[in-house]
Amino acid sequence: MPHLPVLLRDTINLLVLKPGSRNIDCTFGDGGHSRAILQSAPNVQLLGIDADAENIIRAKKQKEFKKVILVNDNFRNLNKIALKNNFTDVDAILMDLGWSSTQFEKSGRGFSFLRDEPLDMRLGVGELTADEILNKWPEEEIGKILREYGEERNWKKIAKAIVDYRRGKLIATSGQLVEILFTLRLGQHGKIHPATKTFQALRIAVNYELNALKQALPQAVEILKSGGRLTVISFHSLEDRIVKRFFQNQIKHLKIITKRPIVADRAEILANPRSRSAKLRVAEKI
Numbered sequence: 001m002p003h004l005p006v007l008l009r010d011t012i013n014l015l016v017l018k019p020g021s022r023n024i025d026c027t028f029g030d031g032g033h034s035r036a037i038l039q040s041a042p043n044v045q046l047l048g049i050d051a052d053a054e055n056i057i058r059a060k061k062q063k064e065f066k067k068v069i070l071v072n073d074n075f076r077n078l079n080k081i082a083l084k085n086n087f088t089d090v091d092a093i094l095m096d097l098g099w100s101s102t103q104f105e106k107s108g109r110g111f112s113f114l115r116d117e118p119l120d121m122r123l124g125v126g127e128l129t130a131d132e133i134l135n136k137w138p139e140e141e142i143g144k145i146l147r148e149y150g151e152e153r154n155w156k157k158i159a160k161a162i163v164d165y166r167r168g169k170l171i172a173t174s175g176q177l178v179e180i181l182f183t184l185r186l187g188q189h190g191k192i193h194p195a196t197k198t199f200q201a202l203r204i205a206v207n208y209e210l211n212a213l214k215q216a217l218p219q220a221v222e223i224l225k226s227g228g229r230l231t232v233i234s235f236h237s238l239e240d241r242i243v244k245r246f247f248q249n250q251i252k253h254l255k256i257i258t259k260r261p262i263v264a265d266r267a268e269i270l271a272n273p274r275s276r277s278a279k280l281r282v283a284e285k286i
């Protein structure tokens, strides 16, 4: 299934894009939101960033993104990237966090518990991989990331099972990890697959995702012009909490536009199940 941009109409409406405005898409992905930004007003300028080189290489070959400045980097370096490309006094900044359906289904990097692939899980060029965590980290450290980044209530049992398994052989693939989880017969967490939280925890740890977000948010406020808007779409409570608290703490610099996060309606959730956990928050620089 191709990547369907989530909460697209709300995002574009709330960004209030004007002709000739300067915008940054910090999470270019497959360019779904970027495409809509480009079409929303004449002469829109756009800087697109993505940590995954494959996304940027693909976009550079697409005619429709010819006028977009495309940068393969982590948004934790937002200020530096913006300055280098003369993108200061920006009208709108978008972060659509996490990873795209294309990465999930086609990257071959072990993001999906539905595929049997090497456990890499890097979005960019970091050194840490998921298999290193699983095969080398002490049981307590594995338990800690499962608890903190996965909010996995069975973190203790899972960490122990991982360490027991690796005494016999290396954990090299997503299929092996799913096998370990299934052997525990932990049952479903409501409607989600029993491997969801473990995979989420590993991806966050491998990519230092929460730190990148914490580092990028103040930089976004710095490069926005007065009246410019920052829009963040998050997919789990850890990210959403960071965004919510950041907006509240920036009361001197930001006006919160979305008092409550915007979520997908039934029709969108049916068409795109990924959208069920999406939360959109928008703030405007004072």
Ligand SMILES: C[S@@+](CC[C@H](N)C(=O)[O-])C[C@H]1O[C@@H](n2cnc3c(N)ncnc32)[C@H](O)[C@@H]1O
Pocket: 003, 004, 005, 006, 026, 027, 028, 029, 030, 031, 032, 033, 034, 049, 050, 051, 052, 055, 073, 074, 075, 076, 096, 097, 098, 099, 100, 103, 123, 209, 212, 213
């Ligand atoms: C949900 S997808 C974005 C999809 C995009 N909005 C679209 O409609 O096609 C998130 C993207 O952000 C990228 N990403 C995640 N964390 C990042 C970071 N810290 N810096 C830069 N890119 C990041 C991922 O590689 C992925 O391509």
